[in-house]
Structures are given as C-alpha cells and as structure tokens.
Amino acid sequence: MALYDNKHWLLSHIRHSFIFSDESGFSEMVMMDEDLRVPSMKAYPDLDQDEEDEDGDAPRSLDVNCDLDFGAHRRRVNTAQKLEKMDLERKRIAKMTSIKWEDPLPNVAEVPSNAFERKVLDNAKKDKVKRTSTLSAQLKDCPVLLKNPFFDYSKFDGNAQVGVPVKRYIIFLTMLPERERNYPLHVTIVNTAKVKELVGLVLWKCSEERNAQLEDESAYALHIAEDDGEVDWDFPCLDEKEVVSKFGFNYLALVQKTEVLKSRAQTVSMPLSSLGWSALAERDEKEIEGAEESALQQQAMKEAEMRMKGHMTAMEAPLYQSFQVYILNRVRVRSAVHLGISGEKIEIDPVVQHKATSQLWGKRKAATYDITRIAACELVNQRSSKSHFRLVHQSLTEDPTTTFKTLEFEAENFVAQEIVQKINHILELRATPVWKEYLVTKERKSTRRRSFSFSLK
Missing domain, CATH: 4.10.810 (Virus Scaffolding Protein; Chain A)
Structure with missing residues (x-):
C-alpha cells in the first residue's frame, strides 16, 4: 500500500x-x-473508469463486509457444534445395552466314568508325626497356678482407668512383719468404690507384690493413720458400706479385726459411794451386784455413744456443708453470706442484698480460701442467742514471713459451735503447715505474756 x-x-x-x-x-x-477537499474528479488522474464505477461515485470500504457477527445473532463456532454432537451421541449410547452373542455349549448327555475317579492317598502321610508348638509345650510343662482370691477387686484399680475420677491413698499394712511395716502401699482406686472394695484391692496388691499369706477380706478393717504409720485408735474403723470419696484422709492403716477388739477393750471402775449405794447396804448381795452391773452398763453405753458421736462428727467433717451466717466488716456492719465448708476449701458467697444497703456499704464479692491457708477458727463472743467466731487465714503477700488475717462472723449459738467444731476437725486431720505455724506463734505469744506478768510481780 x-x-x-x-x-x-x-x-x-x-x-x-x-x-x-x-x-x-x-x-x-x-x-x-x-481532510483534503476534492474540487472535481480531475483530482483522481490515476483512477480509470471501469465497470466498478458504474454504481456511482459513493465511496465504499474494501474490507468491510456484512457478516452474521453483527447484531444480536452470532455464528456458532465449529468446536461448540462438534461438542454438542458428541454430547448427544454419548447420551444416545448410554441408553443402549450391548450384549455379546455366544454359541451355547453342547449338552453333555453322559458323564465319563473317569471324571470323578477315586484317588488313593499315600499311607506315608497318615503316619506323619504330629507337631506341637512351643507355646503348647510351655503351657503343658507349666505347673497349675492357684487363682488369686482377691482378683475380682483388681477392676477397681484407678491406674487402669482413663478419664475416671480416682482417689489415692497411702496404706500401712500392720499385719506384715516388722521390717515390712515401714513401707506403705500406694493405692489408687476409683471414687465410686466402697471401703470393702478398697480393702479387697489392698489385699490383692499385697498378695501380688509382697507374696504375703492373707486371710479373707472380712477379717480386716481400715483405720485412720498418721503419716508415720501410727494407727489412730481414737477413731473407729471406716464403714465398709460407705463410698471412699466420702473420706478425705490420705493415710490409712489395714488392721486385723482381732487387734481392733483388743485395743477397744476397756475396764470401767466406779466407787459404790459415788453412786449412792450406802442406802442399799442391808439388801441382799445379789440385788446389789445386779444393780451395780446395770449402772455400769448404762454409764459405759452413754460414754460409748458420746465417743461414737464425736468420732462420727470428726469423720463427717470433710463433707461439704453450707451455713447461712453474717460477716462483719471493719465498722461492724453485718452482711448475709453463705459459708460453704469442705475438706478442700472454704467458700464465702454473698446473699443478694437490697440496692440501698449495697450502695451504702458496697457490694461484697465472693471469696474462696484453700484449706491449706486456714490457720484457726475460734469463738470470740457468745451471747444469749448470737455468737461471734473468728476465722484466721494466711495472707497472700510477697513477704517471706507468714502474716495472718482474720474474718469475723456472726451466727446462732449452735450454728457457730458446729462451724468452729467442723473447721477444727478438718485442721486436725489435715495438719497443714500453716495450722502448725499458727499454733507455735500462739504458744510463743502466750509464753511472752506469762513472762511479762511474772516480771511485773
């Protein structure tokens, strides 16, 4: 161009x-x-008149042709048309089923005689020696082992449980020889087991690990023990029908029931003059002996009931119990709270108060104190219907020296006495370092006061 x-x-x-x-x-x-102006056709000297100029002088494009691509319709591509045909053919073939024709086999009218011929086996294989595995030989040579009578209690072992709450105990075996008593047995048992099942589990572990000659599980009982293995005979044995999760003791002792009866045997003696027997001196000697025996039995029964009541109170002390009391602030204003006591912690939850009271003295927050931080609980003031008691706890400070803080409460007389008795039983059973340190500090202060009073005299 x-x-x-x-x-x-x-x-x-x-x-x-x-x-x-x-x-x-x-x-x-x-x-x-x-844009150039064309004055006349003389400006195109090079263009010859031919047949193409017959249509007129109107200019026309050489490359612009009318096609179906212009407008609303567009010519389809050959590839799309081919794909559509292939798709239709595929759908048509999918509806068809091809069956291969094969000529049927000719019917066999008669079965040849040698089709199922009897085969004669070699007699040498029958005389083959029978083999015995090594495991079968070992089982045959192994002596017959006696079944452990306490094996049924092994299912309560907490070490074999996953995702199940368990309790751990350190149990001293008092029926073993002297050289083995100082080595306690560490036992883990599920929370849902009973005391009788704990005894059976201890006997099973003892028979498996120490090969001791043991009696039936009914001949043994569990008692509270100190950390050095000494049995606390002041408390009765744990009830066999109770669940182990009820008791919060870590150290227990397995004792034969014959030893329990010997330790429980007590002799009660009373002078006749104290019971007023002088008026019966002229009566028959048999009547005096009968009256003496009945009086002694009644007094012994009363003492046993009181002792048992105290023991049961001490054993039930770790169980959770809630009391409604009043807590006193620094200006001696009372606020109603729920005091929850268990063997692990003490919780103080405020009762919902009126808006006027909470706005005046401020809303009290809930608090939780671990039992290892509790030092003491004692009665402070006792009135006709109300009593004040004080709860001493360890303060959480960075100071290396231990400091104690107090919380004062008010409640009914019997409620306050029950709370103080319950907390003191828990502290005696747990014997935490904070409790021991508080007792030492209290004894030191009392000694200083006595020495100061003597110096003044």
Missing part, C-alpha cells in the same frame, strides 16, 4: 477500511487534520 501516491485514495482507504475495526480511536486521530 506504500506504493500508492494518491493521497485522496489513501485517506479514503484508511477511512473505510480501518475506522470500523479500530476500537482504540487511533485511526480517527491520524486523519483528524488530513
């Missing part, structure tokens, strides 16, 4: 060939200032 020298023809060619297909608009920008 560069060989053409006619500017008019070039402009016409660009105008009709490129403007329609140029979407960027560069062709119009090139021709913006190149």
Whole structure:
C-alpha cells in the first residue's frame, strides 16, 4: 500500500477500511487534520473508469463486509457444534445395552466314568508325626497356678482407668512383719468404690507384690493413720458400706479385726459411794451386784455413744456443708453470706442484698480460701442467742514471713459451735503447715505474756 501516491485514495482507504475495526480511536486521530477537499474528479488522474464505477461515485470500504457477527445473532463456532454432537451421541449410547452373542455349549448327555475317579492317598502321610508348638509345650510343662482370691477387686484399680475420677491413698499394712511395716502401699482406686472394695484391692496388691499369706477380706478393717504409720485408735474403723470419696484422709492403716477388739477393750471402775449405794447396804448381795452391773452398763453405753458421736462428727467433717451466717466488716456492719465448708476449701458467697444497703456499704464479692491457708477458727463472743467466731487465714503477700488475717462472723449459738467444731476437725486431720505455724506463734505469744506478768510481780 506504500506504493500508492494518491493521497485522496489513501485517506479514503484508511477511512473505510480501518475506522470500523479500530476500537482504540487511533485511526480517527491520524486523519483528524488530513481532510483534503476534492474540487472535481480531475483530482483522481490515476483512477480509470471501469465497470466498478458504474454504481456511482459513493465511496465504499474494501474490507468491510456484512457478516452474521453483527447484531444480536452470532455464528456458532465449529468446536461448540462438534461438542454438542458428541454430547448427544454419548447420551444416545448410554441408553443402549450391548450384549455379546455366544454359541451355547453342547449338552453333555453322559458323564465319563473317569471324571470323578477315586484317588488313593499315600499311607506315608497318615503316619506323619504330629507337631506341637512351643507355646503348647510351655503351657503343658507349666505347673497349675492357684487363682488369686482377691482378683475380682483388681477392676477397681484407678491406674487402669482413663478419664475416671480416682482417689489415692497411702496404706500401712500392720499385719506384715516388722521390717515390712515401714513401707506403705500406694493405692489408687476409683471414687465410686466402697471401703470393702478398697480393702479387697489392698489385699490383692499385697498378695501380688509382697507374696504375703492373707486371710479373707472380712477379717480386716481400715483405720485412720498418721503419716508415720501410727494407727489412730481414737477413731473407729471406716464403714465398709460407705463410698471412699466420702473420706478425705490420705493415710490409712489395714488392721486385723482381732487387734481392733483388743485395743477397744476397756475396764470401767466406779466407787459404790459415788453412786449412792450406802442406802442399799442391808439388801441382799445379789440385788446389789445386779444393780451395780446395770449402772455400769448404762454409764459405759452413754460414754460409748458420746465417743461414737464425736468420732462420727470428726469423720463427717470433710463433707461439704453450707451455713447461712453474717460477716462483719471493719465498722461492724453485718452482711448475709453463705459459708460453704469442705475438706478442700472454704467458700464465702454473698446473699443478694437490697440496692440501698449495697450502695451504702458496697457490694461484697465472693471469696474462696484453700484449706491449706486456714490457720484457726475460734469463738470470740457468745451471747444469749448470737455468737461471734473468728476465722484466721494466711495472707497472700510477697513477704517471706507468714502474716495472718482474720474474718469475723456472726451466727446462732449452735450454728457457730458446729462451724468452729467442723473447721477444727478438718485442721486436725489435715495438719497443714500453716495450722502448725499458727499454733507455735500462739504458744510463743502466750509464753511472752506469762513472762511479762511474772516480771511485773
């Protein structure tokens, strides 16, 4: 196209060939200032009149043709048409089923005689020696082992349980020889087991680990013990029907019941003059002996009941119990709270108060004190219907020296006495270092006061 020298023809060619297909608009920008006027047809000397000019002088484009791509319809691509045909053919074939025709086998009218011929086995295989495995030989040579009579209690072992709450005990075996008593047995048992099952589990572990000759589980009982293995005979044995989760003791002792009866045997002696027997001196000697025995039995029964009541109170002390009391602040204003006491912690939950009271004195927050931080609980003031008691606890400070803080409460007389007795029983059973340190500090202060009073005298 560069060989053409006619500017008019070039402009016409660009105008009709490129403007329609140029979407960027560069062709119009090139021709913006190149508009030439044509005065007459003489400006086209190089163009000859031919058959193409018969239609007129109107310019027309050389490359622009009418096609179906313009407008709303667009000619489909051959690939799309081919894919559509293939899809239709595939659907048509999917509905068809091809069956391969095979000629049927000819019917066998008669079975040959040698089709199922009897086979004669070699007699040498029958005389083959029977083999015995090594495991069978070992089981045959192993002596018959006696079944452990306490094996049924092994299912309560907490070491074999996963995701089940358990309790751990250190149990001293008092029925073993002297050299083995100082080595306690560490036992882990599930919380749902009973005391009788704990005894059976201890006997099973003892028979498995120490090969001791033991009696039936009914001949033994569990008692509270100190950390050095000494049995606390002041408390009765644990009830066999109770669940182990009820008791919060860590150290126990397995004792034969014959030893328990010997330790419990007591002799009660009373002078006759103290019971008023002088008026019966003239009566028959048999009547005096009968009255003496009945009086002694009644007094012994009363003492046993009182002792048992105290023991049961001490054993039930670790169980959770809630009391409604009043806590006193620094200005002696009372606030109702729920005091929850268990063998692990002491909880103080405030009761919902009126808005006026809470706005005046401030809303009290709930607090929880671990039992290892409790030092003492004692009655402070006892009135006709109300009593004040004080709870001493260790303060959480960075100071290396132990400091104690107090909380004062008010409750009914019997409620205050029950709370003080319950907390003191728990402290005696746990014997925490804070409790021991508080007792030493209290004893030291009392000694200083006595020495100071003697110096004044």
